[in-house]
Every structure is written in C-alpha cells, then in structure tokens.
Amino acid sequence: MTSINKPSVRHPSAKKNHIGLTKADYEGGMSTLCAGCGHDSVTAALIQAFWELDLPPHRAAKMSGIGCSSKTTGYFMRQSHGFNAVHGRMPSVTTGANAANRDLHYIGISGDGDSLNIGLGQLAHAIRRNVNMLYVIENNGVYGLTKGQFSATADFGSTSRKGEVNEQMPIDPVLLALTLGASFVARSFSGDKAQLVPILKAGLAHRGFALVDVISPCVSFNDHEGSAKSYAYVRQHEVETVETDFIPLRREIKMPSGQSDVTVVHMHDGSAVHLRAAAAGYNPRNRDSAYRHVQACMKKGEVATGILYIDDAGRCMHDLHRTVPTPLRDLPFESLCPGSAALDRVMERYR
Amino acid sequence: MSGINDFAFKSATVNGTGSASANSLLMEAIFRMGIPVTGKNIFPSNIQGLPTWYEIRVSGDGYTARPPVIDLVVALNPSTYAQDIAEVRSGGCLMYDSSWPLDPKLARDDVTILGIPLGAMCREAFTRDRDRTLMRNIAYAGALAALLAIDLQVIEQTLNEKFGRKKALLDANHKAMRLGYDYAREHFPCPLPFHCAPMDATSGAILMDGNTACALGAMYAGATVAAWYPITPSTSLMDAFKEFCQEFRVDPESKLNRYCILQAEDELAAAGMVLGAGWMGARSFTCTSGPGISLMQEFLGYAYYAELPGVFINVQRAGPATGLPTRTQQADLMSMAFASHGDTKHIILFPADPHECFTLTVTAFDVTERFQTPVFVASDLDIGMNDWMIPRLSWDDGYRPDRGKVLDEAALAEVKKFFRYLDSDGDGIADRTLPGVSGKGAYFTRGSGHDKFGAYTEDSAAYAELLARIQSKFETAARELPAPVLQLQEGATAGIVYVGSPDAAVREAITRLREQGIVADAMRIRAFPFAPAVRDFLERYDTVFVAEQNRDAQLRSLLTIETGFPRDQMIPILDYAGQPMTAGTLVTAVRDHLQGAST
Numbered sequence: 038m039t040s041i042n043k044p045s046v047r048h049p050s051a052k053k054n055h056i057g058l059t060k061a062d063y064e065g066g067m068s069t070l071c072a073g074c075g076h077d078s079v080t081a082a083l084i085q086a087f088w089e090l091d092l093p094p095h096r097a098a099k100m101s102g103i104g105c106s107s108k109t110t111g112y113f114m115r116q117s118h119g120f121n122a123v124h125g126r127m128p129s130v131t132t133g134a135n136a137a138n139r140d141l142h143y144i145g146i147s148g149d150g151d152s153l154n155i156g157l158g159q160l161a162h163a164i165r166r167n168v169n170m171l172y173v174i175e176n177n178g179v180y181g182l183t184k185g186q187f188s189a190t191a192d193f194g195s196t197s198r199k200g201e202v203n204e205q206m207p208i209d210p211v212l213l214a215l216t217l218g219a220s221f222v223a224r225s226f227s228g229d230k231a232q233l234v235p236i237l238k239a240g241l242a243h244r245g246f247a248l249v250d251v252i253s254p255c256v257s258f259n260d261h262e263g264s265a266k267s268y269a270y271v272r273q274h275e276v277e278t279v280e281t282d283f284i285p286l287r288r289e290i291k292m293p294s295g296q297s298d299v300t301v302v303h304m305h306d307g308s309a310v311h312l313r314a315a316a317a318g319y320n321p322r323n324r325d326s327a328y329r330h331v332q333a334c335m336k337k338g339e340v341a342t343g344i345l346y347i348d349d350a351g352r353c354m355h356d357l358h359r360t361v362p363t364p365l366r367d368l369p370f371e372s373l374c375p376g377s378a379a380l381d382r383v384m385e386r387y388r
Numbered sequence: 389m390s391g392i393n394d395f396a397f398k399s400a401t402v403n404g405t406g407s408a409s410a411n412s413l414l415m416e417a418i419f420r421m422g423i424p425v426t427g428k429n430i431f432p433s434n435i436q437g438l439p440t441w442y443e444i445r446v447s448g449d450g451y452t453a454r455p456p457v458i459d460l461v462v463a464l465n466p467s468t469y470a471q472d473i474a475e476v477r478s479g480g481c482l483m484y485d486s487s488w489p490l491d492p493k494l495a496r497d498d499v500t501i502l503g504i505p506l507g508a509m510c511r512e513a514f515t516r517d518r519d520r521t522l523m524r525n526i527a528y529a530g531a532l533a534a535l536l537a538i539d540l541q542v543i544e545q546t547l548n549e550k551f552g553r554k555k556a557l558l559d560a561n562h563k564a565m566r567l568g569y570d571y572a573r574e575h576f577p578c579p580l581p582f583h584c585a586p587m588d589a590t591s592g593a594i595l596m597d598g599n600t601a602c603a604l605g606a607m608y609a610g611a612t613v614a615a616w617y618p619i620t621p622s623t624s625l626m627d628a629f630k631e632f633c634q635e636f637r638v639d640p641e642s643k644l645n646r647y648c649i650l651q652a653e654d655e656l657a658a659a660g661m662v663l664g665a666g667w668m669g670a671r672s673f674t675c676t677s678g679p680g681i682s683l684m685q686e687f688l689g690y691a692y693y694a695e696l697p698g699v700f701i702n703v704q705r706a707g708p709a710t711g712l713p714t715r716t717q718q719a720d721l722m723s724m725a726f727a728s729h730g731d732t733k734h735i736i737l738f739p740a741d742p743h744e745c746f747t748l749t750v751t752a753f754d755v756t757e758r759f760q761t762p763v764f765v766a767s768d769l770d771i772g773m774n775d776w777m778i779p780r781l782s783w784d785d786g787y788r789p790d791r792g793k794v795l796d797e798a799a800l801a802e803v804k805k806f807f808r809y810l811d812s813d814g815d816g817i818a819d820r821t822l823p824g825v826s827g828k829g830a831y832f833t834r835g836s837g838h839d840k841f842g843a844y845t846e847d848s849a850a851y852a853e854l855l856a857r858i859q860s861k862f863e864t865a866a867r868e869l870p871a872p873v874l875q876l877q878e879g880a881t882a883g884i885v886y887v888g889s890p891d892a893a894v895r896e897a898i899t900r901l902r903e904q905g906i907v908a909d910a911m912r913i914r915a916f917p918f919a920p921a922v923r924d925f926l927e928r929y930d931t932v933f934v935a936e937q938n939r940d941a942q943l944r945s946l947l948t949i950e951t952g953f954p955r956d957q958m959i960p961i962l963d964y965a966g967q968p969m970t971a972g973t974l975v976t977a978v979r980d981h982l983q984g985a986s987t
Contacts, residue, residue, distance in 0.1 A: 095827035098668075111844075116827030120667060121834040122660065123686050129615075129652065129660025134823070136613045136648040136661065137670035141824045159660070162653040361644040365612040366669040366822070368646055370789055373610040375636040377783040383604070384780045387594035388420070 055091040063088050065115040070105055075227035075253030076175050080112045082230050083144070083173075086237040087114065097142040098134060102127040102156060106148035106175035106253070125156030128163035128172075132354070135168050138364040139355045142241060143170035149177065153189040153208045160210075164217040164246050169353040171240045171247050174210050175227070177255040209335070211345060214248040215328050220348040221247035222327065224341065227254070236344060244351040252340065321347050390477070393423050393448030395582035396455030397532065399462040400472045401525065404436030407464075410525035411442040413550075414532060415775060417543045418446055419595050422587040426452040426892075427775050428968060433620065433713040439468045446536075448587055452777060453892035454968045459582050460535070462528050464506075469493040481580065483531065485524070487511075502576055504531050509567045514560065523564035530568025537579035539586070540569060594780050598771035599675075601742035602701055603628035604781065605749025606673055607636060610789055611699070613672040615650040615661035620713040621769040622675040622703040655680035659687035662698040663762075667833060669794070669822040671753050673699035678707045678720045681727070688762055689728025690835045695809070695818070695858070697756040697763075697792070701749065704768040706966045715966025716769035718888060719938035724764045725916055725946055731855065733862055736764040736916040737870065740891035741771060743778040748914070750787075751870060757792040759865050760820060768937070770889045770968040793819045800828045807831075808842035809854060816861030862917055869915035872922060877902070880909040882978065883929040885922075885958070887913050887943060889968060890935055896971035901978060908933075908978060916946065923951040926958070931982065935961040935974060 051059035063084045068077050087097070094116035101107035103124035110119045122130045131143050152160045152174050163172070176190055190210070191203040214222045221243040225233040233251065240247030320326055327346040334341040361368070401407035411427065418425040426445045432438035445455040457477040463469055463484045470493050476482050478498040484490065486503030494501065506527045510520045533540050544562060551558040572578060602625050606614070616626045630649055637646040652658035658674045665672035676684070681702055691698060704720050706712035724736050735755060737748045749765055756763040800806060800821065808831040809818045818840075821829030831842040839850035840857070875898060886894055894910050901908050911925045926932055926947065934944040941960040948955040961977040963969045 095830065096824055098823050111832065116830050118821075118823035118830050119832040119834075120664070121832060121836065123690050123835055126656065126660045126687070129657035130664035130667070132650065132657075133613060133615060133661030133664025133666075133672065134668040135664075136615075136650060137665040137668035137672070138824055158653055159657055162657065166650075355648075358648050359643075359645050360648055361639055361642065361646055364824075365646065365648060366665075368612065370610050372646060373612065373637065374608050374787075375632075377785050379636065380604075380608070380781060380783045384594055387596045 054088050056093060058088065058091075058094075060084060060088045062116070063092075063094065063114055065110075065112045068112045069108065071257050073256040074105070075177065075251075075255070076106050076109050077112070078227040078230065079106075079173065079175055079233070079251050079253055080109045082227075082233040082237060084113050085230070086234045086241070089234070090238055090241065092142060092241070096140070097144055098131075100127050100131045100134070100143060100145045100170075102147050102151035104148040104151045105255075106146055107151055109175070110144075110146050125151050125154070126159055127151070128156065128159035128168070131170055132163055132166060132168050135170065135354065136358075136360075137366045139169070139360065139362075140364050143168070144241070145170050145172040146175065147173070148175050148188075149190040149210070150188040153210060153213075157189070157208070161213070161217055164214055164219045164248070166354045167218075167220055167245045167352065167357070169245055169355070171237065171243075171249065173237070173240075174248070174250045175253040176210065176250055177253050209331070210248065210250045211331055211341070212328065215324055215331070215346060219248050219346070220245040220350070221344070222346040223248070223344045224250040224252070226252045226340075226342060229342075232342065239344060239347075243347070243349075245348070245353045321345065324348075390457070390459055390479075390582045392583060392585050393446055393587065395459040395536075396443060396445040396457065397460040397462070397536070398441055398443045398458050398472075398475065399464065399528070400439065400441050400468050401462075401464045403432055403434060403438055403440035405525065406522040407440065407442065407525045409522075410529040411444065412775070413526075413543060413546060414529050414538060415444055416546050416595065417533075417538050418444070418584055419590050419593075419777065420542050420546070421539050421584055422590050423448060423584055424450045424452065424589050424593075424777055425595075426454075426777065428454055428770070429774055430967070431714050439465050446584060448589065450589065451892070451896045451971070453890075453896050454970045456970055456972045460532075460580070462532070463494060464524070464528065466491060473499070481535075483528065483535075502531075502535070502572075504528070504568065504571055504575075506531075506568065509571065510564065513563060513567060519560055523560055526561050526564035527568035530565040530570075531572040532568075533565070534569045534572035534578045535576060535580050535583070537583035537585065539584075540565070590777065592779055593777050595775045595777055596742045596781075597624070597773055597775050598739065598742040598745040598767050599625035599703065599773060600628045601745035601778075601781065602675070602749045602765065602767060602772075603632055605746045606699070606753075607632045608746075608783060608787075609671060609750045609753035611671040611673050611753065612647050613650070613661070613665035613670045614647070614674065615652050615658040615665075615672070616674050617652050617655045617658050617676065617680060619655075619677045619680055621705055621773045622677050622680075622701065624773065625675040625701065625703065655683040656687065659684040659698075659700075662700070663687060663691050663696045666697040666756070667823070671699075671757070671789070672697075673701060673753075675701040675703065677703050677705045677713075678723070679710065681720055681723055685723075685728045688734065689730060689732045691762045692728065692732045692734065692858070693730070694833045694835055695760040695820070696833070697760055699749070699752045699756055699763055699765065701752075701765040701767060703772040704766065706964075712966050714769070716889070716968055717937050717964055717966060718766070718768055719940075719942065719964065720766070721887075721936075721938065721942040721946060724766060731859075733917065734762055734764060735759065735862075735865055735869065736766050738766050738887040738912075738914050738916075739771065740888055740912060740914075741778055742776050743781065744914075745771060746781050748870065754790040755865070755869065758790050759817060759861060760792060761861070766888060768889055793817055795819050795821050795829060797826050800826050803828075807840065809838065809840045809857070811840075811857050811860075815864045816857055816859075817864070818857075866915075866917040866919055869917070869919065871919055872914055872925070873912040874921075874925065875910040875912075877907050877909060880907045881929060882906065882908040882931045882933065882982065883925060884908055884910045884933045884935055884961075884974070884978070885913065885925070885943070885947070886910070886935040890937065890963075890974075893969040893971045893974055894935065897974035897978070900971060900975050904975075904979065906979060906982060913943075916950075918947070918950050922947070923953060926951065926953045931959060932957060933959045933961050933978060933981070935963075935969070935977075937963050937969060939964045 097117040099110035099119040428443040430441040487507035706715040706717040839845040
C-alpha cells in the first residue's frame, strides 16, 4: 500500500496565520493509524500548535523512529523534511542534524517502546546534551505496530489484550527526564487538546530539550478494561497540575479576570508562558518538588499533567559546544580549510 | 643486511615508564641525520606495568617494512628476558642493565652481551624516583647513540626543541643522555659494525602516524561534525582532529567554534550522529575500530538504502570480539564491504601509509557526498599508530569540494516537483535536497520500502526498481574510485594482490624475489567496489597470490565474489597474528609455493 495523499482542498475562509498559511498548510498525508487512535489527536494538536506559532514548515525537521507514533510525522507539515530513523535511534540522528544546523526547529515524535525500551540510552543522552528540540513521546504502554507486547511504561499489574499480566516496574519518562536534568518536562493527554496545544508550543519555543509525555491510548491493544492507559482510566485519574496559556509576544492576550497565583516564565524567543499553579505552592522551577509531586500523584494512582518543570536559563547543546551562530553546514569552505601555507607550517613539526 | 645504515634494534621495556619518549627521540635523530627509518610500537592493552617493545629499522635503501632480523636488543624487562634474548640474530648484541647481576636467561654464546649500570647511574645522578625511572630510558638512548653512531648533537638539538622551556626537564635529559653515552664509549668499541652514517634521503620527508594524517585530511576536506566513541587504536585520531580544530577552526574574534565534536554514548549513536549531520548537509565523520563497526551495522545498512553520506574511518585491530586491541590486522574487510542485513554494499578506500591516509580521507568526503552513501577509510593499527617516513603532505589551494547532486533553492525553482530518488541522467545517483532550504524540496528519509518518488511503498516492482538503481550507482562508483597501483616488471610470471599496509613488505619482497630469480608483479588495490582493472590483473599471471593480514582470506573472497575469478586459482598468503607483515613472510610463501608447484 502506497502513501495516501490527502486532497488539498482549501476552504476559502480558512483562517491564515501571520505568515499567511492556513491550518491545511500544516497538514501532511492521510493517517493510516487505526480509527480512534490517540496519536491522531496528538497530530491534530501539533498542527494547531505549529499554525498558531507561525512556524514556517520548511524550517522544521520532523524526526522519528519506528512504531505507530513514529509514522505520524508523515501526517503533518508535508513541506518539512522528515527522517524516520532506525528503531530507538532518532535522538542520535537529531543530535547530529542539530549539530550541523542549529537554526531549524527539531520535532521528535516517538513512542514509549521506541524511546523507553530500545531507545532508552539515546533518549537519556540527548537529554544530557540538552539538544534543542521538542521531543514528544506518544505513550500507550504497548507495542502497537507489532501487535500488543508490553512496553517499558506498561503499568504494574496491567493486563494485555491476551490477558497476560505485567509484573515489571514501569519506567516513567517524566521522572526519568527530571532525574537526567532535562530543562523542560511536561505531560498531557491526547484527548485534552486544550491543555496539550499550549504545552507543545511552549516546548518548541524552549531553548533546549523539551520532553512532552503524552498519554495516548491505543484503541487496538491497550484501550480495554484493566489497562491503566485507557481513555476511561486516564479521564478518571488525571490530575491537572498547571494550566498553561502560551502567549506569543506579538499576540498579547489579557489574563482572564478573577485569576491569581500566576507564575510567568520567559521563553528564549521573548514570548511568555503563564503558569497557573493549581496545586497550592507548586513551583515549576524546582526540580525536587516536581519530582515529589509526580511521585505523590503516582502513589495515589494519578497522572500529573501540565508543565511540571521548566528551566529557562536557555543553554542548549550549542552553547555548551560554543559553536558559531552560523549553521555549520552553511560555513563557506574557505573558512574551514586551513590552506597550503598552513599545511607547510604544520609539516615543520614532523621533520 | 646488517651494516652501515642497514640494521634494526629493539627495546624491551615496561609500559608506563617513559620508554616511548626515548624511542621516538632516537627515531627522530636518525631521521634528521637523513637516514630512512621506521618505528614499530608493540604495546600492551594496558596503562601501566606490562611489556612493551619498540622496533626501529634503519634502512639506507628505504625499506620501511618491519625488519627481518633484529641486530640489537635492549632488554630492560625481566619478565620477557627469555623471548628477548631469543630474538637477537647470531652475532648480534644484547644490552642489559648491569646494576643487577646478569640473569641466567640472558645467556647466549653467539650474542655479545653489553652490561650498562643504567639503574645505578640514574640512582646516583637523580634524587626523585620519577626521574630515576624516566631517565633510565634516556640513558639507554644515550648508550645506543654511542654504539650505533646516532649523532649526539642531533639528539641534543631535538631535546632542546622538545623541552626548551622546561629547564629542569631539559637538564635532566641531557645529563642522562650523557651518562649512557659516556659509559658506552668508555667500555665498548664504538660504533658497532652496524651503525648510522649521515645521508641525504629524508629532506623531502616527514615522520607522521596515520591517525594524525587522517585527522588532517578531515580538516582539509572541511569536515565540521565529528562523532565518536573512544576505542583503541582510533582514539588518537579524534584527539588529533580536536587539536587541529582548536588551532584552525576557532573564530579569531568571537572565539567560537566552526566545528562540533560529539563524544557519543556508544558507536551506534556516533553513527546516527554522523548520518544526521550528513543528511543536513555537513561533512561528517567518525573513527572507530572493528568492534565499533559491528555496532554500526544497522545504521550503515540504513544509510545504504536511504542514501546518506558519512565517512567511517576504521583503524582495524585484531579481532574477533575484543580481540587484541593493540595489535594490527586487516580482518574487517567482509564486515565493511557488506555491512548490515539485506543486499548492501559499501565503498571502502584502502590507504597504504599515512600519506594516503591524508589524501584518501579527503577523497572519501568527495566520494561519500557524490555517491550519497557511507565510505569507509580502511586504515589499521600499524598505519594509524606508528610513525612512518612519508613525503611531506601538500595541498592544492585549487581544490573544490565535490558536494554531489544537491538542489539548492535556485535549482528547485526550475523543477516542477521534486522527487528524491529519481535518476535523471543514468549514473544511478539521484538529486537530493537539504532540510531548511525550501518546502518544495521536502521529502522523507526512511529505511522502510520506498519508491523512486520517495514515497512509502510495499509494491514489488517499485521496490525492486529502486534497489536496482542503487546497484547501478555502485557500478558507476567502481569506475570512478581511486585506481589500483601496479608494479610491473618484464617477464613476470606471478602476481601479488593486496591492500593497505603490507605495501612496504611487498615492495621489499619483490626486490628480494627478483634477486632469487623470481619475477613477480604486484597490484595494490585502493578501493572497493573493484575497478575493472582488478580482474584484468588477475587473469594475466600463471600464479596469483593474495596477501592479507587476516585468517580467512577475506580479500580473496571479495575478489571472487566481485570479479568471478575462481577462488582456488588465487593462493592466499595470510599473516594474521597481530604484527605487521614482513618481506620475509612473502618471499618464503611465494618461493615455497612456486618451487613446490614445479616439482
């Protein structure tokens, strides 16, 4: 089966963003995922987020690995270059691409198997390097494409479609990211577009590695009674930590009246994220309390969502490597090759 | 062998005690006297305390392969006395530290034993333990200077350059040098019958190791992104690249870097980084050894199918598995040629020495971008970590990098719609675009089945068509890669085929064979896939030998697979125990076979 291209029909009144593009301009091919798949909702949220951000599609690079979630890069921004890497190894490819060109917007889409099983090592090191990218884990606790094996995030005691019980402790990507020193850690739910879109926008604007764990139930293999990642379970147990309302600088929106306890976090590009601390005393800038909060929620069987931690110091991999502002791939050859006179001088050291 | 400017000596010491400095000092001095010289470092996979040897061959005739016999051994490691004394040729010499009684193991009637109280002299002359240990090596270097007529002034000049600013160290070195030198002159007939005499055979040459040369090649080719994981014997390559970057790639005003070196968490990640950077349009490379190549297999196959550039320098060492990390071999030929599952094939370039490490690394970057596929530079430990005498490296400022078929914004404007994997001119190479330039050039890079339009496919015909086109790309490559180097003689009846570092041994062997009435030609293959000339050579001789440093005759297998030339018509000469091949091995093998064949 070859790719199916969506017909490009433009509704005449489709709203344009500040660079003159409609939402349809941010779409890609037609999804081949199962009907009702959580990932398709995440894709819709991504399209919404990029449209709202006025992101020029050709300035984005869509990176993914292998799995159902990794296929979704084909379903948005058809005018962006995409890279489906080998299973679990998208972080290394993105790191290399980013090293070569620091100016593009890197969007990594992966699944819990791709990121937390086979890809655990590479994810961890990309976080440590603070590669400037948005990293979305579409998390369903199961290997969808290979038909229903447990992944590393499968909750303890949850059952597979065939009735097997998982008795290994799960890896929580949010706790993992906090432990590894990630500078932006958030979680949301594929069915909560109102929360997810601002989180995705904030993550992309963040200068550094932005991890967004999105609970995205698998309708075929994990959305059944007994799964801790089903639509029903998550809706019942979700605890919203912080509301976010991402406001790009040029579109200042007044805060709704009657609200208080707002923390303002400035993003690198000058825009601002307004965080509402729903829980009393929650500080998104404190890694320790973020950790404790997430764990406390877990103990109660709850899923802490929202932007859980943010460090707006803005030092990414390129800052650490002290690379020039010009993308390395754009440097003229003359500025890279030392020339014959220099080689003659070097030769004198070997005589 | 064994006379003026025609001898070899070997020091046997303990690693981590500073003998490397003494050995390179001697080598440099001999080189500066204008005499061709080779050094082979035989070191352990260890930081401190195990045996290490250094062989220096002096050859006025310019033979640089590992020496056939050892004329003098400096035995400073009691744990290896037995094998060290056995290595000295009959009539040769053995120097030992006579601060302690002569070990019974060091007895041989036909070898002159020279005792020098190195330890005692250094204990008396120096107060710190560290100096006493270090300077003992410099003292034996001094003694050798006297015995072998290595110009003391040249040595002292070299010391001044090395330690010029550190007066205490300089003084200590001079002092230790003189101690050994004076003792030898006082107690032994100097010089020995085999010794150095100044010549003028090195004026256009340098002493350099292959790893440094590869690093320079990457620098001059304009590589900006490097990713690696440390592994013996490739680590010094990236260390050298980093130093050159710090010298040449730091913006003078902003002090910011025009390069990015990523120390990856493993070789698998390093491969991913190289390919990500190549996809984005930077010249990128990694350096590793056999075990790293094993880890990179998946990405290499991916890059073959998705058609991505990247230079992979493999400084080969003895395998399999962890193997002998500090011994040389040429045993990764098959795993490079066909890396990864499925129908894959990869371009390999084979440098023979550090000079070619420089030139072929530059070529590798042009080839990888032109053919949009990984390129291996197959070096080895012998080339990479030993100092070789090579012609000075030179650079043509007229060089322009071949970036291959990349459609920029202007070119895209001319195209109605861009499709990634179309071959418009029949050479098997499609146009590509770089991310971030234009939405018109957008496409997906994927390892899953794709058609010539770059779309995902499960269609049999479309899948097969694309694989056939990639195959034709490699047929183009075979005709355009560096040609083999032929050594031809009138009346040759035998041909010797090889790649890489055995070059020095083969050249010497050809001369020695001719002296014995055997006329053999040689073909040094420099690239895979093989040029048509390779098959032509194989068909020309009554007897064809394939000489290589691995157990399973991998080059011979590649020749059969690729050219169809019958495997059993090629006689293997295999030297795979971890030491560089000697001319003697080749001469014996060729002669024995030809004489056996004729009886």
